[in-house]
Amino acid sequence: MLIAEQWVLVTGGARGLGQAITRALAREGAGVVINYHRSDQAAAALAEELGPRAFALQADVTDTAAVQKLFAQAHERTGQAISSVVNNALVSFQFDGDARPQIGDIAWQRFNEQIEGAVKGALNTLQAALPGMRAQGFGRIVNVGTNLFQNPVVPYHDYTAAKAALLSLTRTAANDLGPHGITVNMVSGGLLRSTDASSATPEAVFELIASLTPLRRVTTPAEFADAVLFFLSPWARAVTGQNLIVDGGLVKG
Template identity: 35%
Template sequence: MSENSAAIVSGGARGIGAAIVERLRADGYRVASLDLEVPPQPREGVLDLVCDISDAAQVAAAVERAASGPGPIGALVHCAAYQRIAAFETLDRDVWDRTFGVNVTGGANLVRAVLPGMREAGAGRIVMITSSSQFAPPPMMAHYIASKGALTGLVRALATELGPLGITINAVAPGLTATAHALADVPAEHFAAVRERQAIGRTGQPADIAAVVSFALSDDAAFMTGQTLLVDGGESRI
């Protein structure tokens, strides 16, 4: 990471994204968070921007603002996600479109926006947050899992195109994680059932995911690209 390098994190206002923002600040990055909302209190060293990442024009404007400080944009983390529980048979088309618009098109919009600067610098690190649900799919989430599978495919394909430019791209796939959103919406018995399937018998925390993202953005990961790093306590083993 170059001195004063900037990182962009989508979905950085809360949950796993907020933990990633905090970790990258500790790693020395200037961080811009792109989200539909901003935290109630300003965060030191963080540029909080309201941005719907499914809108390419909004993403381009936000990335331009993030790039206006000292140092290049050296890292991108796409953590924003849209998730609604629904049976495939009764799924509303608008939910399908929004799921892919945020999870897949949003990721593509972000890469397109940061790519010129990374190409010019001859270096860059990109991480897409996917999901371990691809490997053991639960019911009522076909649309969400399909979107995360598409995002994984994008990572693998872009690794081929971006590698010659000095840019790496990898996926980090969390399992069930104790975010405020999950704790409010997921029954305690489901958390317990997931722990029973894991090799490590505790619930994952947002900081667990942020630590792996930090590694994937680091110089130590310079020879790794196109990979999916599972962070689910060993629930999935591939």
Template identity: 35%
Template sequence: MLLQRTVLITGGARGIGASIAAALSARGDRVIAPPRVELDLSSPASIEAYITAQRELPVDILVNNAGINVLNPIGGITWDTWQAMLQTNLSSALRLIQAYAPGMQARGWGRILNVSTIFSLVTKEHRAAYSMTKAALNALTRSAAVEFGPAGVLVNALAPGYVDTALTRQNNSPEAIAALTAAIPLRRLAQPEELARAAVLLVSEENTYLTGQTIVVDGGFTCQ
């Protein structure tokens, strides 16, 4: 019988995050997905207030899923844009790990999953800031795995490719979607539920030895 674990997931209201939250809830975990009004990752003050208010919360599984991607050429990245992406994509994950990993260490069990992207490993134009922040998230994943591993805390990153979400459909024309699909060896976009299944494995009791890795789920796109 699986133990009920307490899960804290950021960005759990839509897309991949919502699918991960639903999958973990379906397996019996207690899933906490705070809305932005309660936990605003772009605001260090909001993060500190949440941590303080929830200081008694025994988080067993932390999923750092929320992120932003503002497209700009390198010359067009403003300081404000860079700071916003750095804070949301990287600094918030670091702070939440600092807050909740010690409890996992004390209990002798924990799982941390950082949702990254294939653009942390490959890139394309106008994604320099996104690629940099997510590549740093991969580095944080490796460092945390080494540091917390002796206490039974496993830390991994999940790097999705192109996923069929409302945001993907909003940001790409039907013609662009068709071109993307043709470039993926499986000839289709991923479904959020497929990413959720990979995420559940990484944070579950079934994962007993896989840590410090960035797991790419992209239908073979980066193999080319």
């Protein structure tokens, strides 16, 4: 299925990286359901800007019933099943290495919050999307990961553990869903310039990361978004269970 023929749900799609992914999809002609939790004004403004093939729906992705309702509302608006899901929503988090909790005193609650957001959120959207995808014999799920579990240059323990668990879910789900024509992949970035989550990152860190990459610069949200489009396109029809690292070549493999 061409991107322009799809309705795609982007969780956390109104701000930061999610907004870049939403814009990239709209540019390619996709219909986009912009999910948001609290960013109602940003979501409404983005939907209005992008036109009739974009609209915003509120849901906390960790709330199973709310996600089921979101899918029902989307179907009512479009008359079609959601064909692709981009799991981008991030529980409130700041990439600020100086302020991060250390391993000796970090509370389990922080791990639980990140796991709920990353893993439970993705599971909720996957399960809600599954009936429609099975009926179509087609589905694309892209989970947003991180290069930090290959290269924990800054040890954000809770965030990194949750994204590592999400990679595991990506691969096991890919195995289960492949016979139904549904692929499940991950796109993992490094530090992005800039998103809400990286707004607290000191400029010196951006400069250090840039100096270590073969491209000598920090990846942008728009560049990351283009890699997401690959997995939604026909070019990736035989690719599933993979983790594509988009960080300017900083991490290999």
